[in-house]
Amino acid sequence: MATTQILPKGVSAREFVRALAEFGRIVGEDYVIRSDEQLLPYRKAMLPEQPEPLICSAVVIPANVEEIQGILKICNRHRIPIWPISTGRNFGYGSATPATPGQVVLELRRLNRILDVDAELGTALVEPGVTYQQLQDHLKERNIPLWLDFPAPGPLVGPVGNTLERGGGQTPYGDHFGHCCGMEVVLADGAILRTGLGGVENSNSWQCYRYGYGPYLDGIFTQSNFGIVTKLGLWLMPAPPAHRTFLVQYPEDADLAKAVDVIRPLRLDRTIGNFGVLFNAALALTSFVRKADLHDGPGAVPDARIFAAARERGITPWMYSFSLYGRPEIVEVNSRVVTAAFEQSGAVVIPDIHDPMQVNELSLETFRLLNWTEGGGLAWFAPVCPNRGADMRNQHHLAKSIMSDHGLDFMTGATCIGREIENVMPLVFNPASAEESQRADACMRRLIREFTAAGYGIYRTGTNYMDLVASLHGATNLEVNRRLKRALDPNGILAPGKSGIQI
Amino acid sequence: MATTQILPKGVSAREFVRALAEFGRIVGEDYVIRSDEQLLPYRKAMLPEQPEPLICSAVVIPANVEEIQGILKICNRHRIPIWPISTGRNFGYGSATPATPGQVVLELRRLNRILDVDAELGTALVEPGVTYQQLQDHLKERNIPLWLDFPAPGPLVGPVGNTLERGGGQTPYGDHFGHCCGMEVVLADGAILRTGLGGVENSNSWQCYRYGYGPYLDGIFTQSNFGIVTKLGLWLMPAPPAHRTFLVQYPEDADLAKAVDVIRPLRLDRTIGNFGVLFNAALALTSFVRKADLHDGPGAVPDARIFAAARERGITPWMYSFSLYGRPEIVEVNSRVVTAAFEQSGAVVIPDIHDPMQVNELSLETFRLLNWTEGGGLAWFAPVCPNRGADMRNQHHLAKSIMSDHGLDFMTGATCIGREIENVMPLVFNPASAEESQRADACMRRLIREFTAAGYGIYRTGTNYMDLVASLHGATNLEVNRRLKRALDPNGILAPGKSGIQI
The missing domain is CATH 3.30.43.10 (Uridine Diphospho-n-acetylenolpyruvylglucosamine Reductase, domain 2)
Incomplete structure (x- = not known):
């Protein structure tokens, strides 16, 4: 061996x-x-x-x-x-x-114990090894009517890891960090910190109240290397009495800005109940065809071929899928409101579609995009975009032109959070080809540099790019993170380099 | 001089x-x-x-x-x-x-500049001297249809101070820290940190996205002494097309637990749009009478007198005031739902009352309670209670019995956040009387000790009690706070003792 x-x-x-x-x-x-x-x-x-x-x-x-x-x-x-x-x-x-x-x-x-589920208050306390599948099984076996909110790799992963990376999902509880409550953290010296109200002896409110007394610490243990989270409190959504998922189709590539400007007010006033996914034709096509089926050249598939292949399958250049949740009467009222708003802007609105992640069903559909090329190379480029048509159009043009320079296909599955959109774009490539891998790497580095130079920030990045991204998010920010690191892990043994942070 | x-x-x-x-x-x-x-x-x-x-x-x-x-x-x-x-x-x-x-x-x-208001995205960027009144005037002058969410001393105070103390209010944006986005913090050494995406040069998304890249730091600058916040981003709520405020009256003192168990599911599924205030007869009476009008003895006003005086004025032992917000059709549906739920549990439901704080109107009504005694002494006891009838009943009995021992009247104006209730109880006393002041002090210290001993935590406390409260919220928690303090303010010049934290 x-x-x-x-x-x-x-x-x-x-x-x-x-x-x-x-x-x-x-x-x-x-x-x-x-x-x-x-x-x-x-x-x-x-x-x-x-x-x-x-x-x-x-x-x-x-x-x-x-x-x-x-x-x-x-x-x-x-x-x-x-x-x-x-x-x-x-x-x-x-x-x-x-x-x-x-x-x-x-x-x-x-460490895979489900330590507590409170059906009345809608809370849970879990260890890092607990998967969404395991937690969902636990709820179902006990007929507890609480929903989970999964990230894309849902059944394979768990709430602790995803929440600590500040991942998101597709129900009204899609902001995972925003719906966690109380952490147990093992610090580098072995001390055990329970955040929030977890420090009160025999606390009965650890999973009820997030902030605790004094500085609210939980945020510093996300996307960081300041401690090892060994227990995490979760808020779970009461199963809604009704829900309805829609697909909105915009006929023109130029409709992106218009779509965003319709979505924004409906998200800000909470008519649309979840982030939804705003995605383009190329991403939708990955469920049906491979790149090689459309194009045998070295570069990105030309737009005309993408749109033609899309048309054949009833796919339009931009689509937005989202859900309404609540009492049946309320879902009905909101159905009329959203349908009118999107139709007025020139879109076709298809009600009653099915998207598992939006309705508490575990699925790996997102990763169909790995079929696009051989080899399963995938790197997410995940900038933050103000939820405004002009900004999304700007990001679209910028990203597409950079990707095209590097021979990669522009795809996005953007989540419309509220005041911002996480414009999550996959770079799909074949890692078996050193040349393709290098192209993807160069492309990612250029995307990161050019987006931040344009004033946009990055929500999350892969291990390859942490130093680069951290270096572009403020010298004082990085220095403060280093000071906190030295305070909590003076030998720098925990995940050095995570988010660009070393002692 | x-x-x-x-x-x-x-x-x-x-x-x-x-x-x-x-x-x-x-x-x-x-x-x-x-x-x-x-x-x-x-x-x-x-x-x-x-x-x-x-x-x-x-x-x-x-x-x-x-x-x-x-x-x-x-x-x-x-x-x-x-x-x-x-x-x-x-x-x-x-x-x-x-x-x-x-x-x-x-x-x-x-430092009182309103640096930015984005009417489209519903965001603002303000300095610490900006008051709610000033910000509201600014919005009204420009016909910007965004609401503010005020704490009790609304017109006199500002969003920065209140948010940093993790104050709350009475619209759907009542969790003030939960609706801030991006801070500028001057550190003890003069370095300027911009949290979230504020570190990106020429950031255009600082007020759109809270978490930034890497550790999410904002929480550590609340209820703390790690830096001086000189700019704060705010999320402002789009003015709702309709709203309706209700008063629910429960006829018996023993109805408290029942009330809470009706409120909880309606808050968790977001039917009730704001926290609302769950308050008792004594607190309501402070708007109409003084303690001396009811009682000339040395101790707390006997229950019988409180309830008799309340009855005369149409006040019941427990009341809950809350609002619905949204499209008129939705407010109508939810009106039926909440009315049925509360009536079924034996309460009287009075629709269309007016409570300024719930509808974007500045007011100082809360502080009418200072009329209760001479001198204007006031100390809030603010434990966190799981949003569960049995726990609220338990806190009620515990607090009332301790307050009664110290000759103080039990009052509460509890905000029903979601999974927890902030059971905010005023100790009203005459500070001109050394004896009364000492009684209030002893009462507060006993409340803090006995509540934490029962497993409850404290949400916020006055300068007098910070050391005590911090000492009861976990030794590791305090030690971690001290480590962060030493990392960010090695000379300990910023607000030593705040939340019990010194170097």
């Missing part, structure tokens, strides 16, 4: 072997993974490969908080960097791979 | 005089206040007086961020603690008074 040659930065082979043996004494040898074969699934990033591959040196899999504390002691002693993951399926953002080479992945899948 | 003898802790009279002179060179001598007469309004806390009074030594009033940076340099050099206030009217929580004696108040009222 080949053992990896990759070492954590600054750690000698001898010291590393000693540390792994110490890990083994805590978690059991079966839960320390170090052979290249066994590490393979943890090293598959889907992202463009980097000159120095961002892969782990080993994986350690604790069973509980005490074992995590033991691991941290060893890491502090030997300065071993660890990269915590829950299910490790952060697809298109790096999956289970660390932000710098050689970190030890700390896999939390064995 | 008498000059105060009070000094910041550990600062000599000579050094203090030198520092004040240096402040004067930065802000102009007129903006450094040090005479006892002029300091009087800054020293009135409304809270029970402490053995060592929590009063400031001086006030300095900068005009802009550059002057704040200059002041901070001086404070770091001389180790002068400063207590930032915006309007300083944190009534019932300490008003403008610091958490430890002798701090210099940093009054930010001259």
Whole structure:
């Protein structure tokens, strides 16, 4: 069994072997993974490969908080960097791979208890290994009428990992961080922090009230490396008495700005109950055809072919899918309002479509887009766009022209949050081709630079691009993050490089 | 003109005089206040007086961020603690008074610019001196159909101070921290941090998206002393096409739990559009009578007299006032739903009442309760209660019995947030009576101790009680706050003692 040659930065082979043996004494040898074969699934990033591959040196899999504390002691002693993951399926953002080479992945899948569900208050308390599937099964078995809100890789992943990455979904509880309540965090020195009201002895309100007393800390444990979250409180939505999902079709590529300006007021006044997805023809086509079916040239599929293939399948250049939720009478009133608004702007409105993610059904439909090319390379470019037609048009033109320069197809599945849109664009490429992978990488870096230069920010990025994105979001911001890092993890053992933060 | 003898802790009279002179060179001598007469309004806390009074030594009033940076340099050099206030009217929580004696108040009222209002996106960017009145006038003058959400002292205070204290209001945007977006924070060393997407050069999305890239920091600048917030982004609600306010009256004191169990599902499914106020007869009576009119004994007014006086005025033991907002058809549907639900549980439902705070009208009605006794002493006891009848009943009995032991009248104006209720109870007393003031103080300390011992947490507290409350919300929580404090303000010059946090 080949053992990896990759070492954590600054750690000698001898010291590393000693540390792994110490890990083994805590978690059991079966839960320390170090052979290249066994590490393979943890090293598959889907992202463009980097000159120095961002892969782990080993994986350690604790069973509980005490074992995590033991691991941290060893890491502090030997300065071993660890990269915590829950299910490790952060697809298109790096999956289970660390932000710098050689970190030890700390896999939390064995911490998989559903510690509490309060059917009356609509709350839950779960560990990082709990999946959406597991939590949904738990609710169904007990006939608890609470809905979950899933991200795109729904059935495969869990609420803790997704919430900490500030992922989103497609019900009215789509802002996952906005619907979590109370964290248990193991700090680098092993201290256990319970945020919010979790610090009150025998607290009965930990999952009821988010902010606690004094500084509200939860936000600093998202998209960061300041602690290991081992329990997370969730707010779950009472199942609505009725719901209805719509598909709106705009006939022209130039209709994008118009669509956004109709959506915005309907989102701000909460007529439309969820973010919905505003997507283009190319993304819709990935469910039906492969790129090779439409185009055999080296570059992006020409617009004319995309639109022609779309037309054949009843797909228009821009579509928006969203839902209404509530009492039947209210869904009816709002159905009339949204239909009139979209039709007035020249769209066709199709009611009663089915989109699983919008109605509490687990699905992997989003990832059909991986069929577009061979090899399953995927990197999300996820800028924030003000919820305004002119800005979306601007982002569309900017992104499309950059992608086209790099021979990639412009696709977007944008979520219309409220005052902003997360304009989430997949770069789909074949990682088996070094040339294609390099093109995707160059494209992503240019997108990040040109969007931030235009005043737009980035909501989330893959492990490859964390340093770059962090460097463009304010020097003081990064410096403050470093100061917090040094305060909470003075040896820098937790996920160095996450969101660009090192000690 | 008498000059105060009070000094910041550990600062000599000579050094203090030198520092004040240096402040004067930065802000102009007129903006450094040090005479006892002029300091009087800054020293009135409304809270029970402490053995060592929590009063400031001086006030300095900068005009802009550059002057704040200059002041901070001086404070770091001389180790002068400063207590930032915006309007300083944190009534019932300490008003403008610091958490430890002798701090210099940093009054930010001259930073009073409304920097931006985006009518389309429903956002604003304001400085700490901007009041709700000023912002409302600004919107009205320009016919911008956006509502504000005010806390109880509405017209006198501003959104920055209230949001940073995590105050609340009575429209659907009642969670003020939950509806702010982007901060500019001057750190203790003078560095300027713009949170969220404010770090992106020429950011066009600072007020659109809250979380930014990497750790979401805003929460740590609330109820804390980690920086001076000099700009705050706000989300403003589009004026609803219709709204309707209801008063629900429960006939028996024992109906409290029943009321809560009707309210909870209607709040969780968003039928009831705002928190509403669940209040008892004693609080309602303060608008009509004084305590002395009902009772001349030393203790609390006996229940029988409260209920008799209430009956005469059509007031019942428990009442809940709330509003519906939206399209007229939807308000109509929801009117039927809420009326049926409350009536079924034995309440009388009175539609179409008027409560200014619920409909974007500035008012000081809440503070009528100061008429209850002489002298205007007020301290809020503000525990968090799970939104569940049994818990509210439990808190009611516990608080009432403690208050009665200390001769104070039980009143509550609880806001029904969602999964929790902020069970906000005023202790009203005459501060001119040392005995009464001491009783109120002892009562508050006992309330805090007994509620936390029962597993309940505290949402917010006055300057007198910050150390006590912080000590009961988790040793690790306090230690983490201290670590963050040391990282961001190593000399501990910013508001030492705020929320119990010192370096």
